[in-house]
Amino acid sequence: MTFKEIIDTPCGIRYCFDLLELQSGYARKYLLDSRMMTTAEEIVEAYASLDKFTSLLEREPSLIQNLQFRLQGLRNISNTLISLEEGSALDDIEFFEIKHLALLGDEVKQLFSKSEISNEWTTFDLDNIIRILDPDGLKIGTFYVYDSYSMEVRKLRRELENDPDNEDLRERLLNEEERIKRVLCNLLRPYATELTNLLHALAELDIVISKAIQRKKESFTIPTVGSSSSFEGMFHPEVKAILAQKGKVFQRISFSYQPGEPGIIIGANMGGKTVALKSLCLCQYLFQFGFAVPALKAEMVPAENIVFCFGDDQDQQKGLSSFAAEMLRIDRMISLVESGAKTLALVDEPARTTNPTEGSALVSSLLRILSNCPNLSLVLTTHYNVDSDARCWRVKGLVEDKEGSDRLIMDYSLTESSDNEVPHEALNIARKLGISSKWLEEATKILDTQ
Amino acid sequence: MPFIDEILKYHSVSIVGLEKNTGKTESLNYIINRLPTDYFAVAVTSIGLDGESLDQVTSTAKPEITMKEGMFFGTSEKHYRERKILSELYDVSDVTTALGRVVTAKALQEGKILLSGPSSGSALKRWMSSLNNFGIDLILVDGALSRLSTASPAISEAMVLSTGAAFSANIKDLVARTSFVVDLINLPFFTGKETETEISSFSDLGTDAIRNHTVIGVEGALTNRLLQAVKNELPKGEKELVVHDFTRIFVSPDLYRSFIRRGGRISVRMKSKLIAVCVNPVAPNGIVLDSDLLCSALSAAIGLPVYDIVKDRDKYDV
Numbered sequence: 174m175t176f177k178e179i180i181d182t183p184c185g186i187r188y189c190f191d192l193l194e195l196q197s198g199y200a201r202k203y204l205l206d207s208r209m210m211t212t213a214e215e216i217v218e219a220y221a222s223l224d225k226f227t228s229l230l231e232r233e234p235s236l237i238q239n240l241q242f243r244l245q246g247l248r249n250i251s252n253t254l255i256s257l258e259e260g261s262a263l264d265d266i267e268f269f270e271i272k273h274l275a276l277l278g279d280e281v282k283q284l285f286s287k288s289e290i291s292n293e294w295t296t297f298d299l300d301n302i303i304r305i306l307d308p309d310g311l312k313i314g315t316f317y318v319y320d321s322y323s324m325e326v327r328k329l330r331r332e333l334e335n336d337p338d339n340e341d342l343r344e345r346l347l348n349e350e351e352r353i354k355r356v357l358c359n360l361l362r363p364y365a366t367e368l369t370n371l372l373h374a375l376a377e378l379d380i381v382i383s384k385a386i387q388r389k390k391e392s393f394t395i396p397t398v399g400s401s402s403s404f405e406g407m408f409h410p411e412v413k414a415i416l417a418q419k420g421k422v423f424q425r426i427s428f429s430y431q432p433g434e435p436g437i438i439i440g441a442n443m444g445g446k447t448v449a450l451k452s453l454c455l456c457q458y459l460f461q462f463g464f465a466v467p468a469l470k471a472e473m474v475p476a477e478n479i480v481f482c483f484g485d486d487q488d489q490q491k492g493l494s495s496f497a498a499e500m501l502r503i504d505r506m507i508s509l510v511e512s513g514a515k516t517l518a519l520v521d522e523p524a525r526t527t528n529p530t531e532g533s534a535l536v537s538s539l540l541r542i543l544s545n546c547p548n549l550s551l552v553l554t555t556h557y558n559v560d561s562d563a564r565c566w567r568v569k570g571l572v573e574d575k576e577g578s579d580r581l582i583m584d585y586s587l588t589e590s591s592d593n594e595v596p597h598e599a600l601n602i603a604r605k606l607g608i609s610s611k612w613l614e615e616a617t618k619i620l621d622t623q
Numbered sequence: 624m625p626f627i628d629e630i631l632k633y634h635s636v637s638i639v640g641l642e643k644n645t646g647k648t649e650s651l652n653y654i655i656n657r658l659p660t661d662y663f664a665v666a667v668t669s670i671g672l673d674g675e676s677l678d679q680v681t682s683t684a685k686p687e688i689t690m691k692e693g694m695f696f697g698t699s700e701k702h703y704r705e706r707k708i709l710s711e712l713y714d715v716s717d718v719t720t721a722l723g724r725v726v727t728a729k730a731l732q733e734g735k736i737l738l739s740g741p742s743s744g745s746a747l748k749r750w751m752s753s754l755n756n757f758g759i760d761l762i763l764v765d766g767a768l769s770r771l772s773t774a775s776p777a778i779s780e781a782m783v784l785s786t787g788a789a790f791s792a793n794i795k796d797l798v799a800r801t802s803f804v805v806d807l808i809n810l811p812f813f814t815g816k817e818t819e820t821e822i823s824s825f826s827d828l829g830t831d832a833i834r835n836h837t838v839i840g841v842e843g844a845l846t847n848r849l850l851q852a853v854k855n856e857l858p859k860g861e862k863e864l865v866v867h868d869f870t871r872i873f874v875s876p877d878l879y880r881s882f883i884r885r886g887g888r889i890s891v892r893m894k895s896k897l898i899a900v901c902v903n904p905v906a907p908n909g910i911v912l913d914s915d916l917l918c919s920a921l922s923a924a925i926g927l928p929v930y931d932i933v934k935d936r937d938k939y940d941v
Binding site: 198248264265266269270273314315316317330334343 | 700703704707709710711712713715717726729731732
């Protein structure tokens with residue numbers, strides 16, 4: 174699973190990606206092509222590096238700025254490096270690109286020379302590469318077939334200057350230049366792998382710096398890698414930003430779940446159940462791609478598969494109704510779980526588009542068949558009364574305003590609850606929305622007669 | 624030397640032709656040849672493909688762009704690989720064209736080159752800003768076939784206009800059409816604080832927006848349809864149209880002149896300086912106009928000096 178494949182998951186991950194201050198288009202592509210990490214070791218290693226750069230950002234902001242400025246010059250020259258490795262003849266433009274990359278690597282190495290991160294960069298031996306492409310030792314990022322490469326080229330160029338229309342001279346000069354380029358290719362070929370590693374290291378540097386800046390700016394945290402998942406003060410960055418624009422504050426939530434023990438979130442409409450589920454999904458992707466996560470504190474478990482069943486999954490192109498699309502998606506998730514893969518499944522109001530009798534049966538049975546799977550972490554939201562011993566979380570819902578007015582306000586916090594009787598607040602919320610009182614009074618009458 | 628001193632006052636100058644074969648490339652070579660490149664860093668590029676040795680459309684001989692030693696140029700990867708002069712690569716930009724990325728290099732000897740620079744105005748702007756690191760004093764842009772957009776003040780500060788028999792074979796008509804373009808280039812700056820309303824050529828023109836306002840901003844292009852609608856309201860009161868710059872005006876000369884005659888005004892928010900007008904009295908179909916007559920008639924109409932660079936080359940060098 175690559176970042177590109179999950180970036181449009183409707184959980185707000187693209188928003189976090191767009192917030193990154195990446196300096197080069199290549200780093201952007203590199204991140205999009207990167208594979209999702211699924212083992213604790215990989216993630217721990219990635220977070221160690223992120224942590225190191227966060228503290229570097231605190232201590233030496235000017236160094237980071239300097240690095241970012243240099244990284245703007247990073248270009249994707251992977252095709253050139255492949256040509257070099259395969260032994261194709263390179264031309265001026267390709268030599269220029271290689272020289273540019275080597276000089277950029279060297280500058281970064283110099284910048285790091287006094288910091289603790291230096292050891293990762295001292296392993297790059299760039300002096301030989303630079304010497305090959307900078308025979309005069311000018312350390313300027315320009316290139317042409319320099320006079321100093323051969324006596325012959327120098328002689329021919331001078332002769333041609335005095336006799337510019339001499340085709341024979343021109344031909345000889347061209348041949349000599351071609352010969353020099355072949356020699357340069359042969360000299361550079363042994364460094365092809367080194368140069369590819371350098372290209373990747375520079376892209377990774379750009380990415381980790383932008384993640385560190387994001388962590389600081391957005392107040393994200395680095396989660397610990399453990400055996401269960403728990404969040405304190407989790408928030409959804411995109412929703413938080415939208416609320417902030419309207420002068421409102423996002424109410425952070427705390428939540429936990431673990432493999433083998435399904436969790437359900439119940440609560441009133443507009444109580445933030447879906448936002449909570451989206452935040453969980455977002456955090457999991459951020460975690461497995463080495464980003465800091467939007468919470469005050471978090472512990473998380475890596476999964477091999479992340480399944481997010483959300484909202485109106487209608488697929489008209491395939492001719493599926495929203496109910497059919499959802500059922501198929503959940504069915505795929507069940508087979509994944511049965512295959513034994515470590516899976517995190519986040520399901521938003523399953524079977525909500527069908528009638529409540531069958532709907533609640535479907536949800537209860539889903540919870541039942543998935544309750545004893547040690548390789549599955551499952552969180553679902555629902556409006557149905559479900560018959561299950563799953564761990565149940567409830568949105569606090571409408572409470573009286575603290576300031577003593579009799580206004581009702583929404584408390585979005587989640588509390589664990591022993592009974593899973595769903596709240597009956599739909600009418601109150603509709604009233605808050607200013608829905609036609611004629612309609613709501615009629616609804617109250619019907620409820621009273623039941 | 625005519626108008627070279629004037630060019631040195633600007634950071635970016637575009638050379639635009641009103642038609643193919645109006646001597647644009649001749650003008651560019653003329654300018655390059657006379658610039659003090661030994662102490663003045665000059666970069667040159669073209670918008671789109673230019674500098675082919677044979678004109679692609681009419682197959683007439685076309686002068687190539689001659690680089691002087693030390694000059695910077697921007698061209699496509701393809702034409703850089705095919706070049707015959709010795710040059711040092713300074714940058715491979717991320718601006719791409721159909722012929723590959725645009726590269727920036729410095730000529731290490733004098734020689735001719737095919738220029739195929741960025742193919743759109745915004746890409747050209749990006750390329751121009753990438754030159755900041757190289758200490759360039761002046762950027763010359765060779766505008767392609769009747770693309771006045773290069774001359775937009777958003778891109779270049781000043782311009783040299785070339786016109787000639789290829790644009791019109793009748794001196795009277797050539798003068799009229801060229802002076803219309805010059806009139807547009809020299810439209811006055813908008814001096815007011817802000818416009819009363821903004822309309823677009825694609826909006827519903829029957830509305831009161833035109834009737835009830837005097838100073839009207841034009842979003843995007845000013846077209847015949849819009850100008851006609853505003854003209855119809857002129858008898859009832861003054862009208863001033865505010866356009867971004869002259870490259871956004873696409874109206875017929877007759878309508879423009881009748882609008883102005885009836886007291887209508889058009890002003891611009893941005894303006895580029897017209898440095899000179901060059902003429903080429905020879906058209907590719909063999910028509911040759913009287914150069915002296917053409918220069919004096921055009922000069923009288925536009926109130927600016929007009930040069931026939933090919934004919935008078937020796938005269939100006941004395």
